[in-house]
Amino acid sequence: MLKGKQSILFDDAPYIISSGSIVGKKEGEGPLGNLFDKVEEDNLLGQETWEEAESEMQKEACLMALGKAKVQPEDVRYLFGGDLLRQGIATSMGLEELHIPLFGLYGACSTSGEALALSSMSVAAGYGDYILAVTSSHFGSAEKEFRFPLAYANQRPLSSQWTVTGSGAFLVGKQTSHVRVAGVTVGKIVDYGLKDSQNMGACMAPAACDTICRNLEDLKYQPSDYDRIFTGDLGYVGQSILFDLMRKKGVDIKPNHADCGMIIFDQQTQGTNAGGSGCGCAATTLSAYILPKIESGEWKRVLFVPTGALMSTVSYNEGQSVPGIAHGIVLEHC
């Protein structure tokens, strides 16, 4: 079951039974707009703050995933959740009323991968028939958390990314579906010493490279064994660095690589610079775009690799670098 240094291939692979995706207005206007379960016209979701709006999205995403599978919250054994905010308040404040025992996570934008990995590991080990994985991000709360107040209307460098307003939830369990989580590759922190928090793609690319190479080595796969390798939110800058790093290792993933941050927005018309980002980016793209193609059998095997840039306003104001981390999830049609 343990494979190589960092991977697990499940003997009794759990399934993604259902999922839910909810996004904001801008995401709804993007290329995937008509694929999301719900597009909110009001980015505050009727709440008073961005943070409460983000909490509300997490809860709604969970309830949508549960509703599709006709599973009640009380039948969910554990919940793995996280977001980008300090002390994970979107998760803490949003999920209380579901009354599900909670493991709070932080892995920056890689958190959807972390949550899916731990949910799958827990189901495969028999720790629950139904386990939820949920993550979220919100443009308003993230700009406030990491950058500038929205009202300041700062200019954004071309390498910057646009935090996705959205939440994706996944019900993982033993009940069969057409998507199974065949395995996971847990990522390490990789630090190339980059310090530009407005160029997160560059900060995360080395971690993506490390996790993808490790996955291929651990499982003895070629890139072509995957129909697609999806990174979370490297964006245009990060993708080109990833290709460079992979080429140095003699691995070519160009033919089947895609990045959630590059497909969720239309860079040309939406002013999103290097692409989308945030815990909600990979999670909503997985739910709305990737899973249906695996369910239908169009893709037989996909490597889903959400990528995170580990930093805070404190760490970068103190001159620390921005290390990256990425977790790999092997999804298969069945």
Next chain:
Amino acid sequence: MLKGKQSILFDDAPYIISSGSIVGKKEGEGPLGNLFDKVEEDNLLGQETWEEAESEMQKEACLMALGKAKVQPEDVRYLFGGDLLRQGIATSMGLEELHIPLFGLYGACSTSGEALALSSMSVAAGYGDYILAVTSSHFGSAEKEFRFPLAYANQRPLSSQWTVTGSGAFLVGKQTSHVRVAGVTVGKIVDYGLKDSQNMGACMAPAACDTICRNLEDLKYQPSDYDRIFTGDLGYVGQSILFDLMRKKGVDIKPNHADCGMIIFDQQTQGTNAGGSGCGCAATTLSAYILPKIESGEWKRVLFVPTGALMSTVSYNEGQSVPGIAHGIVLEHC
């Protein structure tokens, strides 16, 4: 193996093979001072910032736990780690050089319980022979994160708690020792609507009550089946609320309850008001004080319940309440 609504009793219980504890000067002057593995005279640990000092403590605690067990970092399959800081930077910046695949966690001061639960679940499921759990807190970085700059020298209400400067690390694995993790009870978010971030004991007590009662019900234990029930950092205020709440449920834990936050400092002489707190409080007390008594057989079974107050400066400035969470770890002499 699954017990009741929230608990797991392991068929093949993992062991806490070794642990490491490192604390600051004030903790070294407290009642447990001579029990910690290392007392740092310099609370900056030779670093330039409190955050870097906290990172350094996490790394040292891990290396101490590994050193005692003569296990190399490369033999550790996964690491579960967390701290109190925004975006968990003490963990992100401290553990990179160990090169161990990382799951970043956030559960406020309950994180040591969360990390031990997930480490034990992973070892019991066969996901690794050695898995590390580590958490930390630092008085300097926590005051800056949650309250006021230290130089401001603000007055502290009597209900406030003193964040422990310290880190505890635990090597969990299949290799036998005299302490096994017999089971876990994963906690839910419990929100009584309290909004006073300077009275965290009161905010966390309902969660502690919920998890302890759930543990007793799930495992069909009486309080007397435990030699001790340790909460993480309820302090004096939180303990008295916990006793009230438990009495209303007809459960008396007074004879065998203890709180890490109440024993790590001498309230009378150290000016710590309601007691110690922080991810490092329960973790270092477990490592230095509780585990040796279980190892020796003085205590046969202990319920360890780290408690967390879920909040951020943003959530409480926006008028949100401070929900609590607590995770229960059943430790047995063997």
